[in-house]
Amino acid sequence: MVTERILVVDDEETVCQSIKKILTRKGYSVDNALNVEEAVKKINDLQFDLVITDLMMPKTSGMELLKIVRDHYPELEVIMITGYASIESAVNATKLGASHYLPKPFTPDELNEVTEKVLLRHKEKAAQLKDKKPAETEQLSTDAIDVDMPFSEAEVAKATSKDYVEALTHSDIPLAKKVADKAYCHTGRRECRRVALQGQECPNECPIEAKEKARAKSVTRVTRPVADFIDVDMPFSIGEVEKYTGAEYVNCLGRSDMPRVALFGRDATAKHSVLVIDDEPIVCQSVRRILSKQSCAVEEAFDVDAALQKMKLHKYDLVILDLKMPKQTGMEVLESLQKNYPDVPVVMVTGFASIETAIEATKAGAYNFIPKPFTPEELTKVAQEALAA
Numbered sequence: 192m193v194t195e196r197i198l199v200v201d202d203e204e205t206v207c208q209s210i211k212k213i214l215t216r217k218g219y220s221v222d223n224a225l226n227v228e229e230a231v232k233k234i235n236d237l238q239f240d241l242v243i244t245d246l247m248m249p250k251t252s253g254m255e256l257l258k259i260v261r262d263h264y265p266e267l268e269v270i271m272i273t274g275y276a277s278i279e280s281a282v283n284a285t286k287l288g289a290s291h292y293l294p295k296p297f298t299p300d301e302l303n304e305v306t307e308k309v310l311l312r313h314k315e316k317a318a319q320l321k322d323k324k325p326a327e328t329e330q331l332s333t334d335a336i337d338v339d340m341p342f343s344e345a346e347v348a349k350a351t352s353k354d355y356v357e358a359l360t361h362s363d364i365p366l367a368k369k370v371a372d373k374a375y376c377h378t379g380r381r382e383c384r385r386v387a388l389q390g391q392e393c394p395n396e397c398p399i400e401a402k403e404k405a406r407a408k409s410v411t412r413v414t415r416p417v418a419d420f421i422d423v424d425m426p427f428s429i430g431e432v433e434k435y436t437g438a439e440y441v442n443c444l445g446r447s448d449m450p451r452v453a454l455f456g457r458d459a460t461a462k463h464s465v466l467v468i469d470d471e472p473i474v475c476q477s478v479r480r481i482l483s484k485q486s487c488a489v490e491e492a493f494d495v496d497a498a499l500q501k502m503k504l505h506k507y508d509l510v511i512l513d514l515k516m517p518k519q520t521g522m523e524v525l526e527s528l529q530k531n532y533p534d535v536p537v538v539m540v541t542g543f544a545s546i547e548t549a550i551e552a553t554k555a556g557a558y559n560f561i562p563k564p565f566t567p568e569e570l571t572k573v574a575q576e577a578l579a580a
Contacts, residue, residue: 195310196220196237200230200244200256201272206295210243213299214306227251227259234264240313241306246273246280254283261288268313270305272297278549282560285553292550429504461488463578464506468498468524469513469540474563478511481567482574495519499527507535509577512557514541514548522555529556536577540565 197219199210207223214221222237224230226248234242242260244253253271260267271284276294284292290309293301378392465487467475475491482489490505492498495518502510510528514521521539528537536558541548544562552560558577561569 194218194220195240195313196222197241197243197306198222198224198230198233198237198239200224200227200242200248200253202226202245202248206245210302213302217303217306219306227253227256230256231259234260234267239267241268241270241310243270243272243306246271246284247275254280254287257284257287257289266317268309270309276546278544278546278560278562281546281549282553285550292546294546462486463488463508465489465509465511465574466492466498466501466505466507467511468492468495468516468521469511470494470516471513474513474540478570481570485571485574487574487578495524498524502528502532509574510535510537511574512537512539514539514552515543522552525552525555525557536580538573538577 197214199207199221200223201207201210202225204223204225207225211221211223222233222239224233228251230242230244233239242256244256246253253273257269257271260269265288268290269288270291270293271280271289272293272295273280274295276292281292290312291305293305378395378397463486465478465482467478467489469475469478469491470493472491472493475489475493479489479491487509490501490507492501495516501507510532512521512524512528516524521541525537525539528535533556537556539552539557539560540563541560542563544560549560558580559573561573
């Protein structure tokens with residue numbers, strides 16, 4: 192028998208009653224709330240597995256309720272429903288942790304299918320956590336640790352970790368050297384093996400930090416740690432060439448040992464470096480014109496191979512990636528970028544935009560998703576947000 196509890200939050204009572212009627216036929220226990228304040232009170236008082244909330248509500252919106260759930264009730268699943276569906280709100284809801292985004296009007300079958308999928312995923316996550324907890328507390332005593340510590344090892348491990356408990360003596364302070372091979376040193380502001388072995392921090396300056404400062408002073412150039420040869424005719428790594436010439440020279444190199452003089456110093460004042468991956472040159476040129484006004488140095492790549500090679504050779508602060516690309520799809524390129532360059536934000540752009548692809552890209556790690564054609568204001572806003580993140 193289905194026993195999951197669902198809370199429906201919508202300022203239209205008819206919508207609440209319709210959803211309740213559909214889901215109770217499937218055996219779910221369904222409760223309603225007409226505003227966010229009432230919803231939060233019910234979540235505090237009762238236990239729910241899923242919240243289905245409307246996006247547009249008076250006073251406090253469904254997006255704000257989603258933030259509250261994410262911050263205070265992370266175990267809860269949330270489905271966002273709205274009669275004003277847009278790619279922007281779908282991306283924002285997904286980034287905030289919504290399990291699904293369902294535009295109104297939807298059919299009973301659509302609602303049942305989405306609800307079943309989300310609750311199945313909720314069950315699987317709960318089962319994984321249940322399997323994990325006993326492993327962490329296995330073989331731990333249920334007796335009180337000491338007179339001054341009237342807690343069992345299992346209780347303490349549940350709130351901290353098994354390693355913490357194993358490091359405890361008859362004091363409530365764990366021995367640092369027992370916790371791990373390394374322990375945190377406040378002097379050097381890092382994990383340090385010496386603290387773990389000796390149980391005490393260095394009294395004055397951290398010797399490791401002192402060595403790093405001395406090494407930093409002796410280095411005149413910062414080179415990129417790329418070992419690949421630039422080309423067959425240039426059997427040197429990018430790092431080697433940069434060491435003797437400088438970053439500006441290297442940034443102007445193509446597949447020749449002669450730098451493109453027109454590029455030398457062109458982006459010297461730029462604050463950010465952006466790579467545009469799009470097989471349409473006109474799009475790349477548009478992005479260049481727009482973002483160059485925002486102190487961005489913009490480079491183009493018209494195919495996937497060129498883009499990945501550029502990513503190897505240069506450091507970028509932002510990647511703007513087309514969804515439809517030859518050789519590989521934008522999603523496949525996004526997956527590769529997330530794997531190899533997880534700290535570089537990626538903004539997807541496409542002339543074939545849909546809410547489904549926007550959600551898919553966001554879940555895959557894209558920072559944002561913009562439909563073509565976009566205005567200079569739209570691109571500038573998203574780029575500024577990504578670069579500030």
